[in-house]
Amino acid sequence: MSLIVQKFGGTSVGDISRIQNVARKVKAELDKKNQVIVVVSAMSGVTNQLVAYCNQVSSLMTKESLAEYDSVVATGEQVTCGLLALELQSIGYKARSLLGWQIPLKTDDVYSKARIDSIDGDFLRAQLKEYDVVVIAGFQGIYAETNRVATLGRGGSDTSAVAIAAAVGADLCDIYTDVDGVYTTDPRITSKARKLNKVTYEEMLEMAYSGSKVLQTRSVAMAMSHNVRVRVLSSFLEVSENSGTILVNNDEEIMERRVITGISYSKNDVQIALTQMPDHPGLSATIFGALAEKEVNVDMIVQNISADGKSVDITFTIAKDELERAKLAIESIKDIVKYKEMVVDENIAKISVIGVGMISHSGVAHTMFKTLADKGINLLLISTSEIKISVLIAKDYGELAVRVLHDAYGLDK
Ligand code: ADP
Ligand code: ASP
Numbered sequence: 001m002s003l004i005v006q007k008f009g010g011t012s013v014g015d016i017s018r019i020q021n022v023a024r025k026v027k028a029e030l031d032k033k034n035q036v037i038v039v040v041s042a043m044s045g046v047t048n049q050l051v052a053y054c055n056q057v058s059s060l061m062t063k064e065s066l067a068e069y070d071s072v073v074a075t076g077e078q079v080t081c082g083l084l085a086l087e088l089q090s091i092g093y094k095a096r097s098l099l100g101w102q103i104p105l106k107t108d109d110v111y112s113k114a115r116i117d118s119i120d121g122d123f124l125r126a127q128l129k130e131y132d133v134v135v136i137a138g139f140q141g142i143y144a145e146t147n148r149v150a151t152l153g154r155g156g157s158d159t160s161a162v163a164i165a166a167a168v169g170a171d172l173c174d175i176y177t178d179v180d181g182v183y184t185t186d187p188r189i190t191s192k193a194r195k196l197n198k199v200t201y202e203e204m205l206e207m208a209y210s211g212s213k214v215l216q217t218r219s220v221a222m223a224m225s226h227n228v229r230v231r232v233l234s235s236f237l238e239v240s241e242n243s244g245t246i247l248v249n250n251d252e253e254i255m256e257r258r259v260i261t262g263i264s265y266s267k268n269d270v271q272i273a274l275t276q277m278p279d280h281p282g283l284s285a286t287i288f289g290a291l292a293e294k295e296v297n298v299d300m301i302v303q304n305i306s307a308d309g310k311s312v313d314i315t316f317t318i319a320k321d322e323l324e325r326a327k328l329a330i331e332s333i334k335d336i337v338k339y340k341e342m343v344v345d346e347n348i349a350k351i352s353v354i355g356v357g358m359i360s361h362s363g364v365a366h367t368m369f370k371t372l373a374d375k376g377i378n379l380l381l382i383s384t385s386e387i388k389i390s391v392l393i394a395k396d397y398g399e400l401a402v403r404v405l406h407d408a409y410g411l412d413k
């Protein structure tokens with residue numbers, strides 16, 4: 001008997017017939033005498049609609065407003081966990097739904113992208129003695145000090161599932177979605193994308209972080225640090241031995257070693273340039289301190305010093321939905337850092353090539369830059385880690401860049 005956490009994303013619970021399909025997937029595990037905890041997302045499109053409602057009535061700049069945003073956007077998951085529990089009851093199981101606060105799944109108070117502090121795993125294990133199956137609303141928890149609902153950031157149900165798997169010591173966390181695994185790149189961009197049978201946690205972390213939203217970045221980080229076995233599967237296909245993609249610890253588990261594992265694409269970033277600031281020690285600390293204070297995450301950073309060494313331009317990227325907060329933060333230090341202009345460019349895409357094989361192979365960056373140059377694509381920013389190279393380019397070239405790089409690294413083979 002194994003203890004399994006099954007997570008179903010928005011498309012998988014998109015209507016009643018799909019919820020009935022999910023119940024069959026749950027039944028398949030129960031038939032094998034496994035214990036099952038289910039985590040669900042909201043029906044596809046619902047969270048977007050709820051976010052849009054909030055944006056219509058508020059600019060969501062204050063903590064107080066973000067707390068209310070969370071109480072609105074968390075509702076999508078309440079519907080689906082209740083409906084799935086009802087369907088499981090209809091087919092003969094003793095099932096119940098659980099909301100974040102009922103577990104409790106405790107978070108910090110960074111509303112709209114809260115982090116999980118703790119989960120009562122003993123309570124969940126006790127519930128499994130009382131019920132055949134429990135269905136948990138993903139994406140949500142509670143900030144205990146104020147008793148307020150907090151959500152875990154877009155795509156956060158993945159993180160709920162992995163965290164719950166860690167808290168109960170599950171043998172496996174199966175993430176069911178609308179693709180049958182992790183691909184070399186988003187299969188919506190090129191039909192040449194190939195499914196990966198295995199991918200290392202490290203690579204998946206970089207892929208998720210740089211835009212492959214098949215898993216939320218935090219879910220991968222959590223799986224890595226808590227040693228949770230994660231598999232990505234389609235909820236629309238039968239599960240067999242070779243189904244899906246499994247996250248593995250290191251490349252030793254991967255027989256056929258490739259230099260590049262995957263290519264990620266993100267349209268979610270904004271570039272901000274602060275120009276002609278008088279150079280002095282502490283300039284960067286002031287800028288990035290102000291951004292951190294407003295909970296803005298910074299990704300790529302480049303600093304250029306003028307030929308005479310007197311002034312600097314600093315360019316960085318952030319997530320699009322944090323732009324308004326970032327602008328406020330920057331404007332608040334205008335008198336200290338004395339930038340001439342703040343130039344915002346939303347017309348950009350970030351393309352990243354990822355692979356642990358990069359550590360032991362040279363020429364990976366050259367292939368990337370040459371391939372893009374041959375198509376006349378200009379690079380605005382470049383950043384690297386030991387297993388990733390990211391470039392910022394004009395948004396119009398984003399999908400083309402992914403396709404030519406996919407060919408250049410032979411990922412279709
Ligand atoms: P869910 O609602 O099930 O959480 P998401 O929409 O969040 O599903 O994630 C699944 C989607 O991720 C796929 O439909 C696919 O378009 C996209 N995706 C992006 N990059 C990849 C990749 N490398 N492999 C597989 N899917 C990817
Ligand atoms: N429903 C939430 C979202 O759309 C969480 C999730 O699906 O993982 O972001």
Ligand code: MG
Pocket residue numbers: 009155158213214215216
């Ligand atoms: Mg998702």
